[in-house]
Amino acid sequence: MIRKLLRRVFRRRDEPSRHEPAVISQARHGIDRSHVSQAARRTCETLQQAGHKAYVVGGAVRDLIAGIDPKDFDVATDATPEQVRHLFRRSRIIGRRFQIVHVMFGPETIEVSTFRAAHDENTVKDEHGRVLRDNVWGSMEEDAARRDFTVNALYYDPGTETVIDYHHGVADLKQKTLRMIGEPRSRYREDPVRMLRAVRLSAKLGLALDPAVSAPIRAMADLMENVPAARLFDEMQKLLFSGHAVECLKRLRDEGLHHGLLPLLDVILEQPLGERFVMASLASTDDRVRAGRSTSPGFLFATLLWHEVLAAWEKRKASGEYAVPAMFAAMDEVLEMQAGKLAIPKRILGDVKEIWLLQPRFEKRSGGSPFRLLEQPRFRAAYDFLLLRADSGEAPRELADWWTEFQEADHGGREALLRPDTGPKKRRRRSRGRGGRDEAAGGAMPGPAGEAPSGGGD
Numbered sequence: 001m002i003r004k005l006l007r008r009v010f011r012r013r014d015e016p017s018r019h020e021p022a023v024i025s026q027a028r029h030g031i032d033r034s035h036v037s038q039a040a041r042r043t044c045e046t047l048q049q050a051g052h053k054a055y056v057v058g059g060a061v062r063d064l065i066a067g068i069d070p071k072d073f074d075v076a077t078d079a080t081p082e083q084v085r086h087l088f089r090r091s092r093i094i095g096r097r098f099q100i101v102h103v104m105f106g107p108e109t110i111e112v113s114t115f116r117a118a119h120d121e122n123t124v125k126d127e128h129g130r131v132l133r134d135n136v137w138g139s140m141e142e143d144a145a146r147r148d149f150t151v152n153a154l155y156y157d158p159g160t161e162t163v164i165d166y167h168h169g170v171a172d173l174k175q176k177t178l179r180m181i182g183e184p185r186s187r188y189r190e191d192p193v194r195m196l197r198a199v200r201l202s203a204k205l206g207l208a209l210d211p212a213v214s215a216p217i218r219a220m221a222d223l224m225e226n227v228p229a230a231r232l233f234d235e236m237q238k239l240l241f242s243g244h245a246v247e248c249l250k251r252l253r254d255e256g257l258h259h260g261l262l263p264l265l266d267v268i269l270e271q272p273l274g275e276r277f278v279m280a281s282l283a284s285t286d287d288r289v290r291a292g293r294s295t296s297p298g299f300l301f302a303t304l305l306w307h308e309v310l311a312a313w314e315k316r317k318a319s320g321e322y323a324v325p326a327m328f329a330a331m332d333e334v335l336e337m338q339a340g341k342l343a344i345p346k347r348i349l350g351d352v353k354e355i356w357l358l359q360p361r362f363e364k365r366s367g368g369s370p371f372r373l374l375e376q377p378r379f380r381a382a383y384d385f386l387l388l389r390a391d392s393g394e395a396p397r398e399l400a401d402w403w404t405e406f407q408e409a410d411h412g413g414r415e416a417l418l419r420p421d422t423g424p425k426k427r428r429r430r431s432r433g434r435g436g437r438d439e440a441a442g443g444a445m446p447g448p449a450g451e452a453p454s455g456g457g458d
Helices: 001-010 038-049 057-064 081-087 140-144 169-174 182-192 193-205 218-225 227-240 243-254 265-269 272-289 297-318 323-338 347-357 371-376 379-393 395-406 411-417
Strands: 020-022 054-057 074-077 091-094 100-105 108-114 131-133 154-157 163-166
Touching: 038 054, 038 074, 038 100, 038 108, 054 057, 054 100, 057 169, 057 265, 081 091, 081 100, 081 108, 100 323, 108 140, 131 163, 140 243, 154 218, 163 193, 182 193, 193 218, 193 227, 193 243, 218 243, 218 347, 243 272, 272 297, 297 347, 297 379, 323 347, 347 379, 395 411
Parallel strands: 074 108
Antiparallel strands: 020 163, 054 074, 054 154, 091 100, 100 108, 154 163
């Protein structure tokens, strides 16, 4: 509180002078209030009735103006986290670096944040300039200045249906330009993830990066090494499941940000087969996201890392290791390589490994193996993975077609599709019991030790 008071009394000379925001009417911004979730409207209404300012803020407002249905809604207010917590029975305070409140309405959660103050010399940062702790409350104007891009600094009041715009974000959105609030280099040092976010938002919204936003990225890409692995994974997941992953990856490469985000992904993309496989996977994911169908992080990360596993597996088999132990070792090698960069949760890693381990089993198309494979919980994901391999030219198309026909056939059709077992046949050891010589079928004599009698065998 003392710091907040001193900031207001002794305003720093380098702070921007106060200016009034633009208040944009519904006729100009075009947001239909019925497209704002009822939970977000109720959150704003409850806070306003208690005497606080409250607005739907950020990405939801941006998407609504752009004609995109938001996935979630955030609210910004001048109420402190404790005051918000007091107003909503089903709510909880979370976070350390940025303290916020989760307000629950049935299955929907509204994230409520308190207006943040501008950074000053007392802001806790690491040696690279990244903000480590930031729970100093400020004014709405300061909060708007703290946001990264102008299109994200938009505040929508569901009651008056107006948008409060401090940094010409609505104009930038309509002019298809992504601009940074403040000096881009210092903003990237505060939070290097903003470089990834710039790429994701520009691809999602079809915006061109302002030259001032784009210019520093390649030179400052090494700051990504300072981002906690769990946070980087969350941001990468947003990017890969944005519905625009193919365009995002192209822009990542253009900006020099793809190096190191996934182990040797840049090397994979320089190989024709690897690039076809990865692009086919991302395109398939984009199609599913846009169609509103379910997606699987395990499946996508399995595709992104597959060629690294495949290369390590082939190398180990060439050195004399058995196939199955070699596969386990190859998986561990690749996953350990990326563990320090992307903290993929264990539940997702379990799916990734199952999809990989089932691939060699598709080669077995005789006996009971195909039937047992159909019963595996991850069969469908593994089968889709096989189709992707066939589409990219890595696996035989005939193999994928056989499995398509096999799983769709009835029991009799499946039996007809089974191939004869051409592998080495097991030899049945002859009984050494009483009358053993006469037990051979047809009175056949036993062959050499360990072999079946002539004319017999499996």
